[in-house]
Amino acid sequence: MLTCQVALICTLSHSIAMSGIDACIKVAQLTAAAGEMAPFPFIKGAAECVVLVLESIKGVSKNKKDMQELAESIVAILADIRDTIIEHGPTSATRFQTICVEYQTRITDLLSELNSKRRSPQGIWKYLRATKVSDDINDLQQRIRAIQKSFLVRTATMTQLAVSDVQDQVAAGFSTLTGSVEASERQITSTIKENIDEIRTLGARQSENMENLSTRLLQASHQRGLYKGLVWDFIPGDIRIIKPATRSLGSYCTTRTVTYKDSYGTVENSDTWKIIREYQALGDNGEDAMKQLDKALDIFMKLKRHPNVAQIFGVCRSPNLPVIIFHGTTRVPFSHYQHNLTAKRFLPFYYELIQDLRVCLARVPWATVQELFLQSVLKFWPRSLSRTCTTYPVSSFVNDFPVY
Structure with missing residues (x-):
């Protein structure tokens, strides 16, 4: 106021x-x-x-x-x-x-x-x-x-x-700040010089550790990537089961004390659907399922690249999820072929079936061939049938076994 x-x-x-x-x-x-x-x-x-x-x-x-x-x-x-x-x-x-x-x-x-x-x-x-x-x-x-x-x-x-005093104070403060910065720079430089050898050693050691880690990761990837160098080796986390195969196409089969269940699914780094066969032991005897899985794998390895035997894409040998992963997804019962075979096609079809059995016998014992039938892995795809059934790719089922 x-x-x-x-x-x-x-x-x-x-x-x-x-x-x-x-x-x-x-x-x-x-x-x-x-x-x-x-x-x-x-x-x-x-x-x-x-x-x-x-x-x-x-x-x-x-x-x-x-x-x-x-x-x-x-x-x-x-x-x-x-x-x-x-x-x-x-x-x-x-x-x-x-x-x-x-x-x-x-x-x-x-x-x-x-x-x-x-x-x-x-x-x-x-x-x-x-x-x-x-x-x-x-x-x-x-x-x-x-x-x-x-x-x-x-x-x-x-x-x-007053202005002169302020200028003097600013100059003094700036001088002090400059001195502190220079002292810090000298101290840092001195510390680096004193520890330069140790710093270089640590740097080289770190680079070596990174290289070793990369090598170990690559080796682990290679070790886990292939089973016996032939098919992909997966862990349970790599497999994604989407839905079970339909009952009308024979989803389950029994061999002694072991059953297998076929499902559709995908695996890591691949969005293409595949048939995933999971082996399951009756009761709590999980070793039987693993033995049956190893036996089937042994057969597949011996008949690798056979044109009329189902080919596997990969395997998971974990006791929690013992599975074989097949190429392809189409499943056609053997009765379908029998029902639709004409008299003209009947004899050629079974002739080619016999030829496939002979090829298998040339590579594996008769007991193994029987096992192929039991495990539904034998593949029948006569050339004449393929011309009339163009809707089927290289994958189907004879009874409950895949005809890929």
């Missing part, structure tokens, strides 16, 4: 043209009001006296230029004191306390003289013209303005000193 009031007084005082005594009186009245609201030393009493003096001068001036100049000089001193206090703070008044007291004393004396001659306006006018009132007031005004200039010089000097 104080700041707003002071700003209002300054605005009014500067906006009033100092061309008339009325304007001077208005400035003095506003300054007196400011003395009541703000801690301005020597302002209130002096301003009130100035108002009374100016009113007396106004009564006798009759627009005389010399009286108007006297009034303006009196108010100018009051305004200078007020502006100095506003700009430099209330404590600045102590710098010109003597002048302020002298100014207030002379204004008070002037008011007393004017009051004594109030009955004769002509006498007031003669008093003001005859005495050195104007000279005294001008002298006070010059002394106050000299003090104002000293305030400006002092303020500028203090500002320069």
Whole structure:
């Protein structure tokens, strides 16, 4: 609130043209009001006296230029004191306390003289013209303005000193920061030099470890990738069973104490469906299932690449999931062939069947051939039948065994 009031007084005082005594009186009245609201030393009493003096001068001036100049000089001193206090703070008044007291004393004396001659306006006018009132007031005004200039010089000097101090502090701080950075760089460089051999050794060792790890991973991949170097070797996590083969196509078969279940599924890195045959032992004897799986694998390995024997894609020899994975997905019961064979095709079909059996006997014993029938892995695909059954790829079932 104080700041707003002071700003209002300054605005009014500067906006009033100092061309008339009325304007001077208005400035003095506003300054007196400011003395009541703000801690301005020597302002209130002096301003009130100035108002009374100016009113007396106004009564006798009759627009005389010399009286108007006297009034303006009196108010100018009051305004200078007020502006100095506003700009430099209330404590600045102590710098010109003597002048302020002298100014207030002379204004008070002037008011007393004017009051004594109030009955004769002509006498007031003669008093003001005859005495050195104007000279005294001008002298006070010059002394106050000299003090104002000293305030400006002092303020500028203090500002320069403050700026210089700030610059010195910034320079000192920057120098300290630069020194710290340089010290850190020297310490880091020294540490690296002291441990350069160890760092190089660790780097070389790390590179060697990475190479060994890559080699071991590659070897493990190769070891797990192929079974006996012929078919893919999978783990249970690589196999995804999608759905079981339909019962109408013979999903289950039994060999002694072991059964197998055929399903459709995919394996790792291949989205093509395949037939997945899972061997299961009756009861809790899991070893029988593994023995049957190994026996079947032995047969497949001996008949690898035979055109009329089912070919395997891969194997999983985990006790939790012993499976053989066959190429292809189409399953056609042997009864389908028998039912659709014409008299013309009957003899050629069984002739080719006998030829396939002879080929198998040339490679494996008769007991193994019987096992092929029992495990449904023997493949029949006569050339003449393939011409009439073009919808079947290289995969079908004879009874419950695949005819791929």
